């Protein structure tokens with residue numbers, strides 16, 4: 001069995017963060033580029049077996065990989081203690097538990 005280099009996961013996480021930043025940056029200009037960034041970030045996450053950070057997990061549609069922007073192509077509502085996100089690109093929904101928002105932000 002081949003074990004990955006020790007920093008592979010750290011590098012993967014950094015690349016994912018960069019890709020999401022790029023997706024956000026490109027969205028107003030060309031949403032198709034944003035979608036490709038998201039798809040690539042997911043591929044890296046799967047290959048390196050890293051989780052996509054919570055702050056990024058709600059920024060894309062897990063069905064069509066569209067980068068989601070509230071008020072543009074994303075609808076968010078709360079129903080029975082769950083956050084329901086509707087993707088404006090494919091119309092499908094994702095559900096997240098409410099407590100996932102409990103996250104300390106350092107900015």
Ligand SMILES: [Zn+2]
Pocket residue numbers: 061062063064065066087088089090091092
């Ligand atoms: Zn979608």
